[in-house]
Amino acid sequence: MTALAATAAATLAVRGVTVRFxxxxxxxxxxxxxxxxxxxxxMGPNGAxxxxxxxxxxxxxxxxxxxxxxxxxxxxxxxxxDVAARGxxxxxxxxxxxxxxxxxxxxxxxxxxREFGGTYPPAPYRELVPSGLGSSGRRxxxxxxxxxxxxxxxxxxxxxxxxxxxxxxxFGEERLLELARALxxxxxxxxxxxxLSGLNPDEVEAVVASIRAARADGVAVLLVExxxxxxxxxxxxxxxxxxxxxxxxxxxxxxxxDPVVIDAYIGxxxx
Amino acid sequence: MFVYGRIGLVLLALVAALVWFLPSYYTxxxxxxxxxxxxxxxxxxxxxxxxxxSLGQAAFFGIGAYxxxxxxxxxxxxxWAGMVAGAILAAVAAYVLSFxxxxxxENLLALATLALGIVINxxxxxxxFIGGSSGFKDIPGFALGSYTFDQRAYAILAWALLAVGxxxxxNVVRSGFGRALIAISAGELGxxxxxxxxxxxxxxxxxxxxxxxxxxxAVYASQASYIDPSGFDFLxxxxxxxxxxxxxxxxxxxxxxxxxxxxxLRQLLQTTVPLVLPSARGDFQSFFFGIILxxxxxxxxxxxxxxxxxxxxx
Amino acid sequence: MIESIWQYILAxxxxxxxxxxxxxxxxxxxxxxxxxxxxxxxxxxxxxxTAASLATAGMPVFEAAAIAVAAAALTGALxxxxxxxxxxxxxxxxxxxxxxxxxxxxxxxGLFVWGTNPLSLDPFTGGSAITVFGGKLPPQAMWVLLTDVxxxxxxxxxxxxxxxxxxxxxxxxxxxxxxTFGIPLRTFAFWSFVVAAAIGGLGGxxxxxxxxxxxxxxxxxxxxxxxxxxLGGLESxxxxxxxxxxxxxxxxxxxxxxxxxxxxxxxFVILVLVLVLRPQGLLGRAVRRA
Numbered sequence: 028m029t030a031l032a033a034t035a036a037a038t039l040a041v042r043g044v045t046v047r048f049x050x051x052x053x054x055x056x057x058x059x060x061x062x063x064x065x066x067x068x069x070m071g072p073n074g075a076x077x078x079x080x081x082x083x084x085x086x087x088x089x090x091x092x093x094x095x096x097x098x099x100x101x102x103x104x105x106x107x108x109d110v111a112a113r114g115x116x117x118x119x120x121x122x123x124x125x126x127x128x129x130x131x132x133x134x135x136x137x138x139x140x141r142e143f144g145g146t147y148p149p150a151p152y153r154e155l156v157p158s159g160l161g162s163s164g165r166r167x168x169x170x171x172x173x174x175x176x177x178x179x180x181x182x183x184x185x186x187x188x189x190x191x192x193x194x195x196x197x198f199g200e201e202r203l204l205e206l207a208r209a210l211x212x213x214x215x216x217x218x219x220x221x222x223l224s225g226l227n228p229d230e231v232e233a234v235v236a237s238i239r240a241a242r243a244d245g246v247a248v249l250l251v252e253x254x255x256x257x258x259x260x261x262x263x264x265x266x267x268x269x270x271x272x273x274x275x276x277x278x279x280x281x282x283x284x285d286p287v288v289i290d291a292y293i294g295x296x297x298x
Numbered sequence: 299m300f301v302y303g304r305i306g307l308v309l310l311a312l313v314a315a316l317v318w319f320l321p322s323y324y325t326x327x328x329x330x331x332x333x334x335x336x337x338x339x340x341x342x343x344x345x346x347x348x349x350x351x352s353l354g355q356a357a358f359f360g361i362g363a364y365x366x367x368x369x370x371x372x373x374x375x376x377x378w379a380g381m382v383a384g385a386i387l388a389a390v391a392a393y394v395l396s397f398x399x400x401x402x403x404e405n406l407l408a409l410a411t412l413a414l415g416i417v418i419n420x421x422x423x424x425x426x427f428i429g430g431s432s433g434f435k436d437i438p439g440f441a442l443g444s445y446t447f448d449q450r451a452y453a454i455l456a457w458a459l460l461a462v463g464x465x466x467x468x469n470v471v472r473s474g475f476g477r478a479l480i481a482i483s484a485g486e487l488g489x490x491x492x493x494x495x496x497x498x499x500x501x502x503x504x505x506x507x508x509x510x511x512x513x514x515x516a517v518y519a520s521q522a523s524y525i526d527p528s529g530f531d532f533l534x535x536x537x538x539x540x541x542x543x544x545x546x547x548x549x550x551x552x553x554x555x556x557x558x559x560x561x562x563l564r565q566l567l568q569t570t571v572p573l574v575l576p577s578a579r580g581d582f583q584s585f586f587f588g589i590i591l592x593x594x595x596x597x598x599x600x601x602x603x604x605x606x607x608x609x610x611x612x
Numbered sequence: 613m614i615e616s617i618w619q620y621i622l623a624x625x626x627x628x629x630x631x632x633x634x635x636x637x638x639x640x641x642x643x644x645x646x647x648x649x650x651x652x653x654x655x656x657x658x659x660x661x662t663a664a665s666l667a668t669a670g671m672p673v674f675e676a677a678a679i680a681v682a683a684a685a686l687t688g689a690l691x692x693x694x695x696x697x698x699x700x701x702x703x704x705x706x707x708x709x710x711x712x713x714x715x716x717x718x719x720x721x722g723l724f725v726w727g728t729n730p731l732s733l734d735p736f737t738g739g740s741a742i743t744v745f746g747g748k749l750p751p752q753a754m755w756v757l758l759t760d761v762x763x764x765x766x767x768x769x770x771x772x773x774x775x776x777x778x779x780x781x782x783x784x785x786x787x788x789x790x791x792t793f794g795i796p797l798r799t800f801a802f803w804s805f806v807v808a809a810a811i812g813g814l815g816g817x818x819x820x821x822x823x824x825x826x827x828x829x830x831x832x833x834x835x836x837x838x839x840x841x842x843l844g845g846l847e848s849x850x851x852x853x854x855x856x857x858x859x860x861x862x863x864x865x866x867x868x869x870x871x872x873x874x875x876x877x878x879x880f881v882i883l884v885l886v887l888v889l890r891p892q893g894l895l896g897r898a899v900r901r902a
Contacts, residue, residue: 085491111493123488127480127548136481137492139474146495148475151502158473159466161300169474205488212492351705353712398888405648408708409838410887413880416835420877431873532831536716543709582724588717595710596699 037063037098039084039115039216039247044093046079046271053079054090055271063215066238066248068262068279070255072292076271077251078120081218084249085117086110097216108146114215118222122201124193130204131189134176135169137211142172176211182240183207184233199230206237216247223254235261259283267291302468302550306461309554313457317450325449327561329521332456333514335557338541339460339467339550340510345539346548347476348503349483350400351408354415355538358388358508360422360530362515367434367525368427377440381516388512389505391418396501415535422527433526437519452521459517460554463510467550470506479503533584540591546601555602563590615746620868621861622747626822627836628860629760630656633815634837635844635852636763637808642846643784644804650711651691652812653834654718659684659813660825661722664731673736677817684813685806687718692805697798715834722827733820752821759818763811764853771849812837832876836863839883845896854894 039061046054054076061067069077082088084095086107094103102110125133143149157165180186185203188196196204202222209217219238223231231254238261241248252258259265259279267275267282269291275282282288313332317325337359344350365387366380375383399410423431440447440455447455470476481489482496490496519525537560545556567583598604634652641649663680667673691714699710735752742749771777783790783800790797816825816833823829836859844855859879867875886893 087487106495107487107490108493108495111491116493117491119488119491123485123491125481125488126484128477128484132477133481135474136477136489136494139478140489140493142474146493146498147478148495148499148502151505154473155470155475155502155506158475159470161465161469165473172474208488208492345705349705351708398884402887402891404705405708406842406887406891408705409648409842410884412835413839413883417877417880417884420874420880424871424873424877533716536712539709539712582720584716585720585724586717588713588715588720591713592695592710592717595706595713596695599706 035063036245037114037215037247039249040096041080041084042094042096044080044083044090044095046076046083046088047091052271054083054268056093057268057271057273058093059266059273059276061216061247061249063247064242064245065263066242066250066261068258068265069249069251069268070258070265070282070288071268074270075268075291077268078220079271080268081117081220081249081251084110084216085115085218111140111212111214112144112146115218116209116212116214116216117218118202118205118209118220120220120224122198122205124196124201124204126192126194129190129192130185130196131173131176131180133193133204133208134179134211135172137208138172138175138179139169141212142168179207179211183210183237199226202226203230203233206234210237210241210246214246216249217241218249218251220251221253222250223252223257231257255283300465300468303461303465305551306464310454310457310461314454317453322449325453326521327565329449329453329456331554331558331561332453332460333518333521334538334541334561335554336456336460336463336514337511337538338545338553338557339463340507341538341542342545342547342550342553343467343470343479344500344503344507345542346546347471347479347483348500349479350500350504351404352411352504352507353408353532353535353539354411354413354418355507355511356530356532356534357415357418358392358511359515359518359534359538360418360525360527361388361391361508362512363519363525363530364422364428364434364515365512366516367437367519370438370520371434371436377438377516377520380520381513384516384519385509385512388508388515392505392508393501396504400497400500400504412532412535416532419527419531422530429526431527433524434519435524437523437525439520439523440517447520449521452517456514456517456521459513463513464550464554471550475499475502537587540587542601543591543594543599544601546603549601549603552601552603559602560587563587616868617865618745618747620865622744622749622753623868624861624864625857626749626753626756626860627819627864628840628857629756630815630819630833630856631836631840631860632760632853632856633763633811634833635841635856636767636849637812638837638841639844639846639849639852640767640808640811641804642841644780645696645801647696647707647711648838648846649714649805649808650708650834651714651718651830652808652837653832654715654722654830655684655688655809655812656816656819656833656837657722657825657827657830658687658718659816660733660820660829661726661731661816661827662813663817664733664820664825665726667733668731673734676733677736677814680817681810681813684816685810687813688805688807688809689802691718691809692802696801696805715830719827719830722830726827728827730824730826731820732824733817735821736818750822752818756818756822759814760853763814764849767849835876836879839879839886841893842883843886843893845893847897848893848895851893851895858894 042058044054044057071077083090086105096102140147148154180189222234262279265279265282266273267288275285275288313328341355344352362384365384366377369375369380369383370377395414402410478494482499486496541556541560544559545552564583567586637652641647659680662683663676666676695710695714736755737751739751780800783797840855840859841852844851863875863878866878
C-alpha cells in the first residue's frame, strides 16, 4: 500500500497576521503554530476571517502585517505556486476542477507538479522539448507518474472514477478528487477549506478517513469546517476566530465548553 | 504509430501527389494552406490549450519572414539557416513580450497582443534597413545543391514542416505539459495551489507558438520572394484567429482544416462574388469572413472538428 | 520650435476630441455590458462615409450629417441584435472574437458600398483658419470641440440627473440585484450599442472635413479610441474625455517631432505602458487582486 512519504517534522508559524481591506479588518493579529502529524481545527462564526487566513497562508492574499513561515522559511510574499512548491497545499470552499481532463489526468497533473522539485514547469529543455520530440526518457517518466497517480486514486478510494471526465462528477465526487489531488503532491501542510460541506454521510466518512491517514503520514492539517461536531471529533487542537481575532486556542473539548466561544456563535448558524 | 505523426505523413503524401498535376497557381495555394496551418497549430496551443488570446500572431510570422529575408539578401545566408534564425528571433520577441502581456486577462490580453502586433508592424514599416514600407524584394529561394525550389518544392517543404509540427504539437498535447495547460485554462488557481506556475506555462507556450509562426514566415518569404509590411498586419492576425476558430481552437487537426477552409473560401469569394456583384471593389471578402466568424462563434463555437467528433461518437 | 510644438498640440486637441468620442462609446458599452467592442471605430467610418457620399450627391451638409448618425445608430442596433444578443451565453474570449468579426465585416461592408477611394466632406462653415495663440485651427475644429461638449454634457446630464440614467448606473454596479428590481438589462445593453454607435458616427461626421473619409479609417480611429479609453480608465466617462485629449496631443507631438509613421506606434506603446503600470487607467479606481 502506497503511503505518502513520512514528512520530516516541521512547524507552520503564523505570526501577527493582520489583513485590512480598506476600513474592514478581516484578520486581526492572529498568531499560532501548526505542527506536522497534527490536525488543527480552525473554527469561528461566518465572516470570522477563516478563509482569509487560509488565503494568507497559501499566498493568495498578502497580509497587511505579520508573516507566515514554515520551519524558518518565510512564505509571506511568495506566489501561490511558490508556496505550494515549498509544501503548503490547499483545497477550496468550492472545489476547483480541471474541466477537459479526466479524474486520473487531474491527479497526474498533481503528481507531475512535484516531479522536478520547485515549481512546474521546469526549463523547456528538460520537459517541453523532450516531450515534443517524443523522448523515451519522458515517456518512461510519465509512465511512472501514471502509476503513482493510480496508486493515489486507489488510496483515496476513487479508483473507480479514474477515467471519468471531471465535468461529469457530482459535487461530493469533486470534493473527494480535490482532496486526493492535494494529497498527491505529498504536502507538508494541508489547508482544507470546508471539505465536508455538501457531502453525504458516506463521503464525510471517506474524507475524515483521508484526513486521519494524512495525519498519520505526518502532514500538518489545518481544517476549516462548519460542521463543528466533525471538526471537534477529528482535530487534535483547535483555534477559534471571531471578527478576525483569535478568541480561544486549545484542546477541542475545552474550547467547545469555553463560554467566550459559545457566546461568539450565538446568533450564528451552528450545525 | 502515433496518430498525429500518421496524419502528417498522409497529408504530406497527398500533397506530394497532388503537386504533380496541379497547375502552379493551386500549388501555391497548397503551400499557403500548409504554412498558415503551421502558424495556426502554434496559435491553437496558446489559445485552445493554454486558454489565452493572441491577436498579434502575424507579427511573429512577419519577424520570421523579415529575419530570413534580411539575412539572405544582406548577408547571403541560405534560407535554410534563415528559417532557424527567423524562429529564434520570433521566439526571443515572444519571450520579451510575454513579460508585458501575459499578466493580463482575456480582454486586456487581447488588446495587448493586438497592440504589440501593430507596433511590430509599424517597426516593419519604418525601419529602412529592412526596406521600410516598400519591403524586401528578390528574396533568394530555398535550394538543395544546385536545384532551386519551384512552387512544387515549396508545397512539399511546407507540408513536410507541417507534418513535423503536427507530430511535435501532438506529443506535447498528450504529455504532462499538455495536461498542465488544460489545467491552468480550466482552473488556474487550483493548479497553482499544486505548485504549477501558470505564468511559466503560458510563457513557454507563447514562445512555442512564435517558433511555429516564425518558421512559417521564413518559408513564406522565400516562396513569395517579395514581402512588405502590409502582408503582416492586424488583418492577417484576425485571419489566423479565424482559422483557429473555424477548425476548433483546441484541435490540432482543426488547425489544418481551418487554414484550408479560410484559404479556399477566400479563393471562392474572389472568383464568385464579382460575378454576382460586379461593382464589388477591393478586399471585400472581409465582409464575408466577418460574418462567418460571427456565425461560427455563435452556432459552432468549438469549431468544425467538434461536429466531427460528435458524429464519430454517434 | 515652440510654434511648431504648439501647432502639433492644437492638431492633437482636434484629433483627440474625436478619440474622446470614440472612447466614450467604448466606455459606455464596456460599462453596461462588460464587453470590449472592437468594432467601435467602424461606426465612425459609417458616419463619415454616409455623410460624405450624401453630401457629394448634393444633400445639404446638416441633413447628410443627421442621416449619417442615424445610419450609424442603426448599424449599432443591428450589431447588437444579430451578433451580440444571440451569443450571450458565450465565454469572454468568444465575445471578443465576435466583436472582431463585426469589425472585419463592417469594414468589408464599407468596401462593398463605397470602394477604396477617399471621400471628402465640406466643412460645415466656411471661413479662414482661426488663430489661437499663434497656432492655426481650421474652422471645422470648432464644430469638433462643440460636438464633444454637447455629447459629454448630454451624457453627464443623463447619468446624473435622469431617472433612466440612475437606473443604468444601478444596473452597471450590480446586475443581478438590478434585474430583481425589474431593470431591463438587455434593453440597456441594446441602447448602449445604439448610443455608442451614434456617438461614434457623429465623431466620424465632424472629423471627415478635416481628415477625409476612407473605408479603413474605422480601424485607425477605433484603435486610437481603445487606447484613449484604457488610458482614461475603461470604467470612466470623464476618463474617456481626458484619455482622448492626452492621447491626441502626445501622438501628434511625437509624430511631429519624430515622424508621422511612428504616430500609431506611440499610441500602442502608451497602451502597453498603461496596461502594465496602471491598468485601471488615469481616472479609474484601482482593481484589488483577490
